[in-house]
Amino acid sequence: MNNKKLLIIFLIITISFSLKGCSSVSLNNEIKADNLLKIHYIDVGQGDSILISINGKNMLIDSGSAVKEEYIVKYLKKQGIKKLHHVIATHPHEDHIGSMSSIISNFNVENFYAPKITSSTNYFNNMIDELMKKGLKIQVASSGKKIQLYDNVICEIIAPNSTTYENTNNYSVVLKLTYGKCSFIFTGDAEAISENEMLSNNTNLKCDVLKLGHHGSSTSTTDSFLEKASPKIAIISCGKNNPFRHPSKKTIGKIKSKDMQVYRTDIDGDIVLLSNGSFIKKQ
Numbered sequence: 390m391n392n393k394k395l396l397i398i399f400l401i402i403t404i405s406f407s408l409k410g411c412s413s414v415s416l417n418n419e420i421k422a423d424n425l426l427k428i429h430y431i432d433v434g435q436g437d438s439i440l441i442s443i444n445g446k447n448m449l450i451d452s453g454s455a456v457k458e459e460y461i462v463k464y465l466k467k468q469g470i471k472k473l474h475h476v477i478a479t480h481p482h483e484d485h486i487g488s489m490s491s492i493i494s495n496f497n498v499e500n501f502y503a504p505k506i507t508s509s510t511n512y513f514n515n516m517i518d519e520l521m522k523k524g525l526k527i528q529v530a531s532s533g534k535k536i537q538l539y540d541n542v543i544c545e546i547i548a549p550n551s552t553t554y555e556n557t558n559n560y561s562v563v564l565k566l567t568y569g570k571c572s573f574i575f576t577g578d579a580e581a582i583s584e585n586e587m588l589s590n591n592t593n594l595k596c597d598v599l600k601l602g603h604h605g606s607s608t609s610t611t612d613s614f615l616e617k618a619s620p621k622i623a624i625i626s627c628g629k630n631n632p633f634r635h636p637s638k639k640t641i642g643k644i645k646s647k648d649m650q651v652y653r654t655d656i657d658g659d660i661v662l663l664s665n666g667s668f669i670k671k672q
């Protein structure tokens with residue numbers, strides 16, 4: 390076989406590979422920075438806080454705990470954030486909303502979403518007080534709602550699917566973000582009950598990046614949920630030496646048995662993923 394034939398075969402393989410959808414291979418050099426989606430899985434210790442930005446449009450999922458208040462506010466300011474177009478409080482646990490009152494008071498929040506559940510904690514009350522001060526109403530987040538962050542960046546709420554749950558974790562707002570060929574799922578602390586509801590609803594769970602539910606705890610990431618999502622990248626947001634021993638060995642075992650890249654905030658610190666709608670790359 391001569392070199393020309395080899396080159397043609399190589400090109401055919403390359404083209405068919407890139408048509409398969411989003412890949413975790415390197416970014417194309419010609420990507421314009423203003424079409425770059427940036428997802429920051431911020432290291433807030435034991436908790437969740439995720440910043441999603443594209444072309445000046447910003448979304449924040451959770452604020453992390455109260456002890457990380459200064460860190461999260463500084464982090465967002467360092468990114469040049471003044472306005473948060475969409476803020477989502479996945480569920481009213483301290484490790485997700487502990488710094489939310491600070492977020493609301495420090496930034497210009499346009500839309501605020503939360504599931505229909507209250508809490509009697511100070512953190513929750515402070516969040517409500519700050520929302521009232523700013524004249525913001527909570528938009529109830531329930532399955533089926535869509536939030537458009539940018540032209541072709543759509544976030545669909547895929548959970549909660551019921552109105553009452555025994556465990557607050559299952560009220561968690563779960564979002565699926567799609568940008569071109571790339572997709573990302575953010576699960577909050579949704580556990581097996583909520584995952585099973587998404588599965589029985591035939592929700593399209595296929596994604597490139599999955600933030601594992603409940604800090605990688607064994608209460609979440611069931612075999613069938615992971616099978617349907619089959620991400621290329623798994624993210625775990627948890628604190629170093631946390632008292633809950635998150636993530637669980639069982640969950641880590643599941644991830645390791647699959648061909649997935651794993652990033653953990655307790656090991657990797659702040660994790661930033663970039664996407665142009667065709668490729669995903671870790672910064």
Ligand SMILES: [Zn+2]
Pocket residue numbers: 436437482484485578603604
């Ligand atoms: Zn949590």
